[in-house]
Amino acid sequence: MTGTGGGARRVTTRAEIHQIDDILYSRADSDGIIRTVNDAFARFSGYSAAQLAGQSHHVLRDPQTPGAIYDLLWRKLGTRQPTATYLCSRTRAGESYWVLAMVLPLEDGFISLHLPPRAEIFADVPGIYRESVAREDEDRTDPERNAITLRRLALARGFPGYDSFVACALAQEFAARGIMGTPAADLRGRALSAMTESLVLGMQGQVGLIRSFEGLQLIPNNMQIVASRLEPTGGPVSAIAENYRASSRGISCRLQAFVGHDEGLCELAARGLSHVLILLGAIRMLRDVGQEMSDAERGQLKATGPRLALAAQRAVGETIAASARVSRAGAEIRRHMLALDTIRVLGRVECCRMQEAGGLASTIDQLDVFHAEIRSRLETIVQLSEVIGAAMGEVEAMAIPG
Numbered sequence: 001m002t003g004t005g006g007g008a009r010r011v012t013t014r015a016e017i018h019q020i021d022d023i024l025y026s027r028a029d030s031d032g033i034i035r036t037v038n039d040a041f042a043r044f045s046g047y048s049a050a051q052l053a054g055q056s057h058h059v060l061r062d063p064q065t066p067g068a069i070y071d072l073l074w075r076k077l078g079t080r081q082p083t084a085t086y087l088c089s090r091t092r093a094g095e096s097y098w099v100l101a102m103v104l105p106l107e108d109g110f111i112s113l114h115l116p117p118r119a120e121i122f123a124d125v126p127g128i129y130r131e132s133v134a135r136e137d138e139d140r141t142d143p144e145r146n147a148i149t150l151r152r153l154a155l156a157r158g159f160p161g162y163d164s165f166v167a168c169a170l171a172q173e174f175a176a177r178g179i180m181g182t183p184a185a186d187l188r189g190r191a192l193s194a195m196t197e198s199l200v201l202g203m204q205g206q207v208g209l210i211r212s213f214e215g216l217q218l219i220p221n222n223m224q225i226v227a228s229r230l231e232p233t234g235g236p237v238s239a240i241a242e243n244y245r246a247s248s249r250g251i252s253c254r255l256q257a258f259v260g261h262d263e264g265l266c267e268l269a270a271r272g273l274s275h276v277l278i279l280l281g282a283i284r285m286l287r288d289v290g291q292e293m294s295d296a297e298r299g300q301l302k303a304t305g306p307r308l309a310l311a312a313q314r315a316v317g318e319t320i321a322a323s324a325r326v327s328r329a330g331a332e333i334r335r336h337m338l339a340l341d342t343i344r345v346l347g348r349v350e351c352c353r354m355q356e357a358g359g360l361a362s363t364i365d366q367l368d369v370f371h372a373e374i375r376s377r378l379e380t381i382v383q384l385s386e387v388i389g390a391a392m393g394e395v396e397a398m399a400i401p402g
Helices: 039-045 067-078 120-139 148-156 162-177 187-216 219-230 236-259 265-290 295-353 360-397
Strands: 024-029 034-037 083-090 096-106 109-115
Touching: 024 039, 024 265, 034 039, 067 083, 067 096, 067 120, 067 148, 083 120, 083 162, 083 265, 096 120, 096 162, 096 265, 109 265, 120 148, 120 162, 148 162, 162 265, 187 236, 187 360, 219 236, 219 360, 236 295, 265 295, 265 360, 295 360
Parallel strands: none
Antiparallel strands: 024 034, 024 109, 083 096, 096 109
8 A cells, every 4th residue: 555655555454453552543623524643543544644634534434333333422522521432443445443442522623542452341342233233224223223232232241231331341451551550550550450340240230130120020920820829819918919019119110220221320330430441541541642743733632631630530529429329329229128028028927827828938939039139239239339439539539640
């Protein structure tokens, strides 16, 4: 390939890309028109920096990335939120390459920082993207409504929502490169390592909690079926089953607000954590990128640093507050579970009173198992949210360099 410098320019192959630790930097205006890129960005893309200047970022778009992902990026930019996602880009020669893209809004556009994937969490991304692209092509689905792409990507890796997936991906990619320092030698590295571990365990616990509670919802029906064989209509077992159903529905509503969707408290905490990671990582990476840029661009980056540091401090505070809300909500659900425990005990007492308990005893045994699982998972989620909050407190206490 020939660049504007007159010499032959070799396009980096996919295998070589995945062995390089370069940071790909670009700055664009609010319409996505590229203003400048660093050497690594130009080398990966197969274009020269001069060829990319004035081009839309769309020139690098690869059809393997679903429209829903680009829609996410633009929506986040529209609300001036930093965001990150995996993208498949295309070189000038038509070769595909993958990156973890971090996008940070500026007053007059945005900065992009791209890292070739290193984390194990990336493994399912290409396959899910392919399926999503096929569905978009087949159904002509509006990408704005195709949030299922993001949801499936998260669930495939054991996360309840996309924000928790992104936070974990960022933490793993940064850890693979030592971007935040190492846990053994750096206080911030230790704090972020603790947050990452807690996030993974906590989000896996959320998925398990939802599944346990879904299983619990079937048991009142089983109790009423058993009751119909053991007692007249409206007997004590039927009343216990109905009370249990009503109480469990109330908890189910609280649980949905807690962990059940992308705006649940746990996902909001994960979103805050992802913002912190993007901003702190960007501050660190931009210092390195700036060393190779022109004086004018270095001046731009120097002016951007304090704004990113201020945004990071705000995001840390918001994440601490969100983690505290998760802890309070978890404690509230535990209190409501005590009421369900009381009803469960009444069912056990009634089972012992009846001479012919039929299948009631095994149904109550199932309740015992589900209640124990739910209590354990709730306790774990609350404890891990407290770990995240405490680790964020450590980060907050450190000066965030701009």
